[in-house]
Amino acid sequence: xxxxxxxxxxxxxxxxxxxxxxxxxxxxxxxxxxxxxxxxxxxxxxxxxxxxxxxxxxxxxxxxxxxxxxxxxxxxxxxxxxxxxxxxxxxxxxxxxxxxxxxxxxxxxxxxxxxxxxxxxxxxxxxxxxxxxxxxxxxxxxxxxxxxxxxxxxxxxxxxxxx
Amino acid sequence: xxxxxxxxxxxxxxxxxxxxxxxxxxxxxxxxxxxxxxxxxxxxxxxxxxxxxxxxxxxxxxxxxxxxxxxxxxxxxxxxxxxxxxxxxxxxxxxxxxxxxxxxxxxxxxxxxxxxxxxxxxxxxxxxxxxxxxxxxxxxxxxxxxxxxxxxxxxxxxxxxxxxxxxxxxxxxxxxxxxxxxxxxxxxxxxxxxxxxxxxxxxxx
Numbered sequence: 448x449x450x451x452x453x454x455x456x457x458x459x460x461x462x463x464x465x466x467x468x469x470x471x472x473x474x475x476x477x478x479x480x481x482x483x484x485x486x487x488x489x490x491x492x493x494x495x496x497x498x499x500x501x502x503x504x505x506x507x508x509x510x511x512x513x514x515x516x517x518x519x520x521x522x523x524x525x526x527x528x529x530x531x532x533x534x535x536x537x538x539x540x541x542x543x544x545x546x547x548x549x550x551x552x553x554x555x556x557x558x559x560x561x562x563x564x565x566x567x568x569x570x571x572x573x574x575x576x577x578x579x580x581x582x583x584x585x586x587x588x589x590x591x592x593x594x595x596x597x598x599x600x601x602x603x604x605x606x607x608x609x610x
Numbered sequence: 611x612x613x614x615x616x617x618x619x620x621x622x623x624x625x626x627x628x629x630x631x632x633x634x635x636x637x638x639x640x641x642x643x644x645x646x647x648x649x650x651x652x653x654x655x656x657x658x659x660x661x662x663x664x665x666x667x668x669x670x671x672x673x674x675x676x677x678x679x680x681x682x683x684x685x686x687x688x689x690x691x692x693x694x695x696x697x698x699x700x701x702x703x704x705x706x707x708x709x710x711x712x713x714x715x716x717x718x719x720x721x722x723x724x725x726x727x728x729x730x731x732x733x734x735x736x737x738x739x740x741x742x743x744x745x746x747x748x749x750x751x752x753x754x755x756x757x758x759x760x761x762x763x764x765x766x767x768x769x770x771x772x773x774x775x776x777x778x779x780x781x782x783x784x785x786x787x788x789x790x791x792x793x794x795x796x797x798x799x800x801x802x803x804x805x806x807x808x809x810x811x812x813x814x815x
Contacts, residue, residue, distance in 0.1 A: 460811060465804035468749035473772035475746055476666035477659070480676065484662070485654040488683045489647050497645030498690035 631698045639699055643690050654683055657700050661707040663773045668711040668757050670750045682710040708762040715758045752806035756799060764799050771796055
């Protein structure tokens with residue numbers, strides 16, 4: 448009859464025992480695989496598309512687009528609150544009869560900014576499924592900000608003379 | 611009290627870490643990035659032993675470890691476009707394996723627990739005494755628990771230090787960290803394993 452296995456550790460456990468556990472484990476896990484993984488991995492790759500080589504470029508494009516969106520959104524939000532009134536009230540040649548008024552660039556800005564962001568997202572959506580981090584959040588936030596700004600802004604500045 | 615740096619044992623095998631890929635490896639990576647699955651298979655053959663060791667260290671069950679290793683390789687294939695071709699492939703693959711295995715281990719909630727002799731799955735030596743087999747199984751579970759608690763970075767340090775037997779300085783060169791930082795991290799790992807063993811001993815009848 449074999450003796451029962453000794454209790455592996457009596458308190459306290461020493462650093463030497465921990466070191467031995469680490470080394471024994473390393474030896475145990477270092478044995479070669481029963482069969483090569485390569486064939487199984489290659490077989491599973493049959494259903495996988497080829498790696499995307501443009502993947503490194505996409506985050507940079509999206510980051511640039513998102514940064515552009517943020518700048519555009521800030522400019523867009525700041526401009527309507529002050530610029531039309533200031534222009535209308537200021538005694539500048541723009542208010543004089545016959546003078547041409549300053550064009551409202553907000554719709555152009557909104558359209559170009561949205562277009563700039565929509566294209567890379569639409570084109571690279573499939574290869575960037577992994578991109579759910581800060582860049583994507585930043586881009587989504589910028590779009591939301593622009594949408595809110597577009598909804599809140601008046602479509603056309605009302606001339607002061609008509610009121 | 612043992613000093614953190616003083617407990618680091620000088621490795622018996624000092625394989626220098628490669629900081630750049632070999633020409634053959636670079637060619638395989640280039641072909642794989644172009645969609646050549648057989649070339650990727652060759653990269654798998656070159657790295658599978660280390661990748662499996664990382665996975666086995668963290669999940670203890672060898673069948674689960676092989677599944678996780680396959681998953682890690684699939685992740686690597688999908689991310690190959692983002693791989694920096696100026697770097698060697700193996701450390702990059704080790705990192706993917708480490709994070710994949712850590713996630714799997716945490717998902718499965720594996721923790722060290724008392725084991726019976728007939729539950730010991732992979733004895734290193736079938737002729738080893740039963741007490742040795744129990745000890746090895748317990749050691750693996752404690753190491754797995756400690757690695758799961760400390761995360762993928764420490765798991766990588768463990769692999770390079772204890773499986774590849776790199777020195778602290780070599781690991782520091784590979785990771786870009788200071789040797790003292792590596793030594794402290796290894797000390798924390800050893801301490802975590804000690805506490806796991808302590809807890810295991812307290813649980814034993």
